[in-house]
Amino acid sequence: MEREEYREKLEIGYPLITARNSHESSILIVVxxxxxxVMGSLNFGFGVGFSSPSESGIMEELGLSTSQYSVFGSLLTVGAMIGAIMSGYLADYLGRKGALRLCSLFYLVGWLTTAFSKDIVPLDIARLLVGFGAGLTSxxxxxxxxxxxxKNMRGGLTTTNQLFITTGILIVYLLGTLLKWRVVALIGTIPSILLAAGLxxxxxxxxxxxxxxxxxxxKEALQALRENQYDVSYEATEIMEYVEELESLPKARIIDLFHRNYAPAxxxxxxxxxxxxxxxxxxxxFYASAIFKAAGYSSGQSASVGIAILQVPLTAVGAMLMDKSGRRPLLMIAAGGMSVSCFIVGLAFYILRHSQHSALQLVGSRLALFGLLAYIATFSLGMGGIPWVIMSEIFxxxxxxxxxxxxxLVAWFGGWIVTVSFNSLLSWSAAGSFFIFCGVSAFTVLFVAKLVPETKGRTLEEIQSSFKL
Structure with missing residues (x-):
C-alpha cells in the first residue's frame, strides 16, 4: 500500500523528502x-601483502619450514574462495552494511589472532579468517x-576499491621493512575498527x-545520498518499478544464470x-622478487616495494579517467599495453637465456625491467579495477x-591457479610464460571489443535492461 501511495505522489510531483539544509551538499555523503x-579494501590489501615482508620474521620466530609458510600464505586464497561463495547470499540476506560488518569482524579477529599466535595452527586459522573477509569484501x-x-561518478568511486587494495599492499610492504610482523598485524586491526564504526x-x-x-x-537513504535540493523522484520511481518487475519473477536459482536474459551478463x-x-x-x-632476480637484479624486496608504489598512483589515474573516457577504451588500452609489455619481457628473457654476450645480457635486463614496470602500469590503469566496476553494474x-x-569465486580460483603454477611456468620457460600472458592480454582486447558494453553515464537499471534479449 505504501508503494502505491508513494508512486501516486511521485506522479503528481510530490517532493520525496524536504531538504533539511539547502547549504548542505549530500554528495559528500556518497564520498x-x-x-x-573501502577500509575493507584497505584491509584486503593488508592481507594480500602481509605474507611477503613478514616471511623471514614468522619463519624464524615460530620455527616454520618453507612448505609450512607456503601453506600459510595460500590459506588467504582458500578463505577468500569460501568468502566469495557466500558473499552474494550474505550481502542479500544481511544487507550490504550487514555483510560489511561481518567483514570487519573477520578481519579484526583474524589480525588479532595473527598478532598473538604462538604456533602454526592459530596462525593458519587467522589467515583463513582474513581471507574470508577479503572474499566477502571483493x-x-x-x-x-x-x-x-x-551515474556520472559511479566508475571513479567504484574504482577506489582497487585503489585502496593497492594502497593496503604498499602500506604493509613499507611497514614490514620497519616493524616486526606482530606489530604489523596489530596495525591491520585499525581499518577493521574504522570500518565497523563508520558503518x-x-x-x-x-x-x-x-x-x-x-x-x-x-526514500530516506536515496535522498540522503543526493543533494538535498535534488529531486530524486524520477530515480526513485525507476528503481522501484525495476525492483517490482524483478519481484514478479521466480526466486533466483543458480541455473537461472544460464537463462538467455542473464547469460550475456x-x-x-x-x-x-x-x-x-x-x-x-x-x-x-607474488613472485616479483624471483622474476627480478632472474632478470639480473639482486634486490627483490626493493622491487616489490617499487611495484606497489607504481600501482597506487596509476590506479588513481584510472579512477579519474573512467567516468570521462569510459570503461571500454581504458580496458582495451590497458590490455593492449599489457600484451606489448609481456612480449617485451618474454623477448628479454629469451635474450638472457640464449645469449652469453655481456652487452646483450645488459640489454635483456633493461628490457625486462622496462617491460615489467610497463606491465604493472598498464594493468593498474584499467584491468585491475574495471572488471570489478562492471561486475557491480551489469547484474x-x-x-x-x-x-x-x-x-x-572464479576470480579467486583463477588467481590461485596462476599463483600455484607460476613457479613451474618460470622453470619451464620464463620467456614462454610471458609470451602466453601476451596472448591472453591480446585476447582480452578482442573480448572487450566484441562483448563488453559501455556502462558510462547510464543508470544501473538501464545497463541491466540492455542485457535482456
Missing part, C-alpha cells in the same frame, strides 16, 4: 560512505559503492532497501575476471547475489 567502506564493497553512486554513520544501499520492501528507509562478468587473472598478474606480484538486483558470488 564519505565510499571512504568508509564482492560487497564494489556493489555497495555502485548502488549508492550517481553506523552511513546509509544502507537504497536499491537493497527497495528490494527488501523497506520503502520508508529507501554472466559471460561478460566471468570473462573479464578470467582474463584479468590469466594475464598472470598474481604470479607477477540485476535479483541475480546480483548469485552472479556476484560466481564472479568472485
Amino acid at each position: 564519505i560512505s565510499t571512504f568508509i567502506v 564482492y560487497t564493497v564494489p556493489v555497495y559503492i555502485a548502488e549508492i553512486s550517481p 553506523f554513520l552511513i546509509p544502507e544501499s537504497p536499491r537493497w532497501l527497495a528490494k527488501a520492501g523497506r520503502d520508508k528507509d529507501f 554472466v559471460i561478460v562478468g566471468v570473462g573479464l575476471v578470467v582474463c584479468q587473472q590469466l594475464c598472470g598478474i598474481n604470479g607477477v606480484i 540485476p538486483i535479483n541475480m546480483k547475489g548469485i552472479a556476484g558470488s560466481l564472479v568472485s
Whole structure:
C-alpha cells in the first residue's frame, strides 16, 4: 500500500523528502560512505601483502619450514574462495552494511589472532579468517559503492576499491621493512575498527532497501545520498518499478544464470575476471622478487616495494579517467599495453637465456625491467579495477547475489591457479610464460571489443535492461 501511495505522489510531483539544509551538499555523503567502506579494501590489501615482508620474521620466530609458510600464505586464497561463495547470499540476506560488518569482524579477529599466535595452527586459522573477509569484501564493497553512486561518478568511486587494495599492499610492504610482523598485524586491526564504526554513520544501499520492501528507509537513504535540493523522484520511481518487475519473477536459482536474459551478463562478468587473472598478474606480484632476480637484479624486496608504489598512483589515474573516457577504451588500452609489455619481457628473457654476450645480457635486463614496470602500469590503469566496476553494474538486483558470488569465486580460483603454477611456468620457460600472458592480454582486447558494453553515464537499471534479449 505504501508503494502505491508513494508512486501516486511521485506522479503528481510530490517532493520525496524536504531538504533539511539547502547549504548542505549530500554528495559528500556518497564520498564519505565510499571512504568508509573501502577500509575493507584497505584491509584486503593488508592481507594480500602481509605474507611477503613478514616471511623471514614468522619463519624464524615460530620455527616454520618453507612448505609450512607456503601453506600459510595460500590459506588467504582458500578463505577468500569460501568468502566469495557466500558473499552474494550474505550481502542479500544481511544487507550490504550487514555483510560489511561481518567483514570487519573477520578481519579484526583474524589480525588479532595473527598478532598473538604462538604456533602454526592459530596462525593458519587467522589467515583463513582474513581471507574470508577479503572474499566477502571483493564482492560487497564494489556493489555497495555502485548502488549508492550517481551515474556520472559511479566508475571513479567504484574504482577506489582497487585503489585502496593497492594502497593496503604498499602500506604493509613499507611497514614490514620497519616493524616486526606482530606489530604489523596489530596495525591491520585499525581499518577493521574504522570500518565497523563508520558503518553506523552511513546509509544502507537504497536499491537493497527497495528490494527488501523497506520503502520508508529507501526514500530516506536515496535522498540522503543526493543533494538535498535534488529531486530524486524520477530515480526513485525507476528503481522501484525495476525492483517490482524483478519481484514478479521466480526466486533466483543458480541455473537461472544460464537463462538467455542473464547469460550475456554472466559471460561478460566471468570473462573479464578470467582474463584479468590469466594475464598472470598474481604470479607477477607474488613472485616479483624471483622474476627480478632472474632478470639480473639482486634486490627483490626493493622491487616489490617499487611495484606497489607504481600501482597506487596509476590506479588513481584510472579512477579519474573512467567516468570521462569510459570503461571500454581504458580496458582495451590497458590490455593492449599489457600484451606489448609481456612480449617485451618474454623477448628479454629469451635474450638472457640464449645469449652469453655481456652487452646483450645488459640489454635483456633493461628490457625486462622496462617491460615489467610497463606491465604493472598498464594493468593498474584499467584491468585491475574495471572488471570489478562492471561486475557491480551489469547484474540485476535479483541475480546480483548469485552472479556476484560466481564472479568472485572464479576470480579467486583463477588467481590461485596462476599463483600455484607460476613457479613451474618460470622453470619451464620464463620467456614462454610471458609470451602466453601476451596472448591472453591480446585476447582480452578482442573480448572487450566484441562483448563488453559501455556502462558510462547510464543508470544501473538501464545497463541491466540492455542485457535482456
